[in-house]
Amino acid sequence: MEDDFRRLFDGIHAQTLAAMEKDLARISSLPELLAVTQAALQHTTRTLSSITESAGVKTACSSGCSFCCWHRVDAPAHEILLAARYIRAHWTQEEIDALRRAARQRAEEELRMDYAQRQRSIRPCVLLEENICRIYPVRPGACRRYFSGSIDACHRLWEDPQAEAAVGIPLLSDAGHAAGSAMLRAFAAAGYDHYFYDLSAALAEALEDEACEQRWFAKQAAFSADARTLMPPPGPPAPVIHSW
Numbered sequence: 457m458e459d460d461f462r463r464l465f466d467g468i469h470a471q472t473l474a475a476m477e478k479d480l481a482r483i484s485s486l487p488e489l490l491a492v493t494q495a496a497l498q499h500t501t502r503t504l505s506s507i508t509e510s511a512g513v514k515t516a517c518s519s520g521c522s523f524c525c526w527h528r529v530d531a532p533a534h535e536i537l538l539a540a541r542y543i544r545a546h547w548t549q550e551e552i553d554a555l556r557r558a559a560r561q562r563a564e565e566e567l568r569m570d571y572a573q574r575q576r577s578i579r580p581c582v583l584l585e586e587n588i589c590r591i592y593p594v595r596p597g598a599c600r601r602y603f604s605g606s607i608d609a610c611h612r613l614w615e616d617p618q619a620e621a622a623v624g625i626p627l628l629s630d631a632g633h634a635a636g637s638a639m640l641r642a643f644a645a646a647g648y649d650h651y652f653y654d655l656s657a658a659l660a661e662a663l664e665d666e667a668c669e670q671r672w673f674a675k676q677a678a679f680s681a682d683a684r685t686l687m688p689p690p691g692p693p694a695p696v697i698h699s700w
């Protein structure tokens with residue numbers, strides 16, 4: 457059984473990598489590059505749905521439940537730039553300004569925290585409104601591959617992020633990681649920024665300055681070093697809920 461899963465994850469990784477490499481080789485514009493990112497994320501979602509169905513996996517997730525959206529999210533540059541484009545295209549200027557202020561404030565608060573404090577902080581994502589994700593069609597890969605097997609466990613972790621609670625469904629998170637790591641590997645091999653960034657901090661920068669996406673397309677770092685995800689300190693790892 458373990459070998460079957462290994463083959464499944466290896467197959468997802470290889471297929472995603474081959475498709476991404478082919479797409480990246482033919483692309484000549486920024487919108488095309490972000491369209492490829494969106495298509496790859498949508499493909500990941502379809503793959504996870506198909507595994508859920510064929511393996512008879514029962515998840516505890518449902519629309520309007522947002523416990524997991526209170527844990528911080530890390531995402532690569534291409535996913536954050538895709539979200540920023542979506543927001544610019546679909547939100548009013550007032551809404552964008554309000555989001556920019558909220559994301560900037562969150563980023564400044566996070567800057568004053570060390571790694572462990574960041575991992576322990578429980579606050580609603582700046583993109584969550586009335587328990588619904590406002591960028592659902594372009595939500596980051598970390599949000600797409602996070603499934604819960606137990607609402608009680610989600611609730612316990614929401615109350616105390618250091619609680620002992622088995623939330624995730626390894627089959628789905630490992631399959632999602634296989635696709636996400638292939639995407640990242642393809643972008644890295646093509647020379648694009650492949651750092652992980654704090655979603656709020658990098659989104660604030662993307663909404664403040666459209667040059668972020670031009671820098672990314674020019675194969676430079678899209679966001680500032682302050683927005684990069686902090687690496688864990690040496691020693692026992694702090695609990696990571698919603699990133700990889």
Ligand code: SF4
Binds near residue numbers: 529588596599
């Ligand atoms: S981006 Fe959307 S799905 Fe992800 S944590 Fe924020 S509100 Fe939730």
